[in-house]
Amino acid sequence: MTHPLGVSRPDLVVTDLPTPEEVFKISRIGPRELVKYVVGPSLIALGISIGSGEWLLGPLSVGQYGFVGVGWVILISALLQTFYNVECARYVVATGEVPVVGWGRVPPGWRLWVPLSVLVVIFAFIAGGWAASAGQGVYALVHGTIAPAGAEEPRLWAIALLVVVFLITAGARRISRALELANWMLVGSILVTLLLLCVFVVPWSMWWEGLRGFVTPAAPPKGITATQLGGLAGFTALASGLNWYVMGHYRDKGYGMGYRAGFISGMRGERREILASGVTFPDDDLNRGLWRRWYRLLLTDMWGVFFVGAMLGMLLPTILMSQAVAMSGERPTRADVPTFIASVLGQEYGPALFYVALVLGVLILFSTQLGIFEAMVRVTTDAAHGTSPRLRALIEGDPRRFYYPFMIVLLVVISVVIHLSLPVALVEWSANMSNLGALLYPFLLIYLNSRLPRPARPRPWHYVILVLNFLFFGFFFVNFIADFLGDPLVTF
Template sequence: MGTAMTEVQRGARTYPLGVSRPELAVEDLPTPEEVFRVKRIGFRQLVMFVVGPSLIALGISIGSGEWLLGPQAVGQYGFVGVGWVIVVSAVLQTFYNVECARYVVATGEAPVVGWGRVPPGKMLWIPLSVFLVIFAFIAGGWAASAGQGLFALVNGRVADASEVQQTRWYAIGLLIVVFLITAAARRISRALELSNWVMVGFILVTLVVVDLIVVPWSVWWEGIRGFVTPAAPPAGITATQLGALAGFTALASGLNWYVMGHYRDKGYGMGHRTGYIAGMRGSRRELMSVGVTFPDDERNASRWRRWYRFLMVDMWGVFFVGAMLGMLLPTVLMAQAVAISGEQPTTANVPTFVASALQPEYGSGMFYLLLLMGVLILFSTQLGIFEGMVRVVTDAAPTLSPRLRELVEGDPRRFYYPFMIVLLVAISVIMHLAVPVALVQFSANMSNLGALIYPFMLIYLNSRLPKVARPRPWHYVILLLNFLFFGFFFVNFVADAFGDPLITF
């Protein structure tokens, strides 16, 4: 570590970091004004150009945890004992996201590539990381849930048991829409950002309006109180349900890193030097296979602090606030829907439960509005997860295979789009295995597995960055808390799956 810093101070052109990967090149950090092509970054420029990767992450999070798992848990068990798990998970995940993004901004490397620098090296960690992401999300529960909602929106009613296959066809159709969005883009990350600006904005505004109309203040208070009241989990909730809620609150716990590569494509920090994945309409853009870091001098230290402030605004000001609103608003609405209908949501009907429960009292207009909102919520998740899986493999594969790197010739689109088609076919087959929310619960618990691995890898990598970019000591403590919190839920999930859980509620 010390040798690396000395070389940077002497103006060396490379910076050794970790094992089994080439040394990082060394160049000055760009200024935010240079990256976003503006004279100065004010509030307007911040919203229009700087904020972005958090919206892609938020679009994913609102669909899985906030619209499905959180409301289902609250609808069945109430707020107290469930709400604090949501808050703790969101806080820990946002800290974890910042640490994942720290590495990307400081090196321009996507996390899946950076893992190859951790001993024993790339031949273990990169294939394992790709496997964990694909294994966690390929079940397609997020896609099947979106298909359920779209079927109800088109047909004006919830699908019955004999029509499950039709909902899957709708889900496959939405996967094709994701392909078309990426294909029509000039820069894929920007297309995802703009899509989520529209969808997430509509979702949150609509939820606020509907909740103010439908939900009494007593239920609002119960929701807020449940978030801030530490309490034992409610009797009857299973380890799988609680672990899924913890895993998919905010994003995907230990696997959140698979989305953080968007900071590279956005051009944050050294991501501006390494390139991005262009859409079919974009010009050919070479994506560097090895990252770049910056000299350890005062000019670059000042620029780093500015980038880090923007990262904090994006993560805490947009992602965390949006995730908490995205969890509170659907859960209080679900609680009121349960009170009105006198029924409980199940894994089979939770994607459309609120719309069906409120229809008798508020009419078909409310029914269709909530179905439309549900489709947008679940499609934003589908968009981010499906593209994220393709992105992770696209970043990883050329790193491991020199032959593939030659075939791609620096243009990742040559791999990205063919692999997206292969993955689309695979998910279309696999989603037939179980009901959608059961698949989502499986994915969420598999996400917790990542918390047993990646916090330690981040500690290794981030402690070796240029001095100004390194985390403070208490950041390492937060990473260890991620390991303990989410790791507990994963271990309990495995024990529950193969016998008796370690702890019952």
């Protein structure tokens, strides 16, 4: 049996969904098993999420303009992005096919959408602002002082961290699992340290100001540009319209039909093939029940872990930045925002908190670096493997033979690009380019998800929220282009 879906790609083979217990090799799923075995892709997304937006763009905007008029953009962005993530993951869980390959089923076909999607992801993140900012933090950690403008050493540290990412993936048996474990440690350490630091440093009135700012609809503050707000919206939570580039980890985790499709092994892992085309399930009582179970696990992973973590990841750094501004009487700039909080805490409380804040900043930015760098390689590997029979024959069905050489090429290219501009300027570019995805992919997703087996299809109101993603993030991208060419659409 096969299930036709879209154009220019083979029909989906139909077979039964696996049970969660079969996939995770356990007898039952309780709270302990949920944390130990089931949660995972959300942590990889959260490791990217608590990064450039949360440590750079959010604190920069709040530090310069305050919470009111900025905070609501953060909340709306996080809500829309989490919902969008669920819809992207819905397709993966129902078909075992990652989004970059699935887009090839949308008319006019893969020859347009697959190469275009790879180029959009690479173009959005190749600037490497996330890497350059991490390098600045490492420089300050090593030397005990902020790097001078234009210094070369921070860029060398950024390149060294890219090599660390390569070593983490190369030493893995299963790359997604290695990223999960790394992000358990990174995200856990980041959130606990941020929480303790905020409890120690930030008065409760500032906590309330931050929370109030999230839920208070207000006009943007005078002086802020829509381009700045667009960068903040784009990199709050994850990467707005391009979030799909991380959702392929649900396949490698084995969620739903992803268990039937395969995964990318590390160099230490067994040789593992990935199906060139997806699989799906029949519409019968058994599979309807199994689908509901998998969908509930997906919602738990995204809303219970990703959304909560993303909101904490934005609240804690922004109130810490706001307090740093209040203590110092100064405001952060694009050049010093990666180390601004550390400098102020060092002046007020001594070198211990200076180094704690620096380590925290490096961990936050490295978790982003880990996820983004690997995801660019993963998306390109999946796209090439899924659409090119000639490549599959050349690599003998082993995706690693493309994955690792391409990672080395990308490492060299990013090492050159990060010399071109200030780290925060590069991050703002990436964030606004992420909003470009919101003009395209919500509609591609509507096309695909509306053609899934009936139990997996979204409800009508889900499509309305996908259109809201298009309107919200798409506006910021159009404004970014207008600003780049001459005059922004709106000024405040």
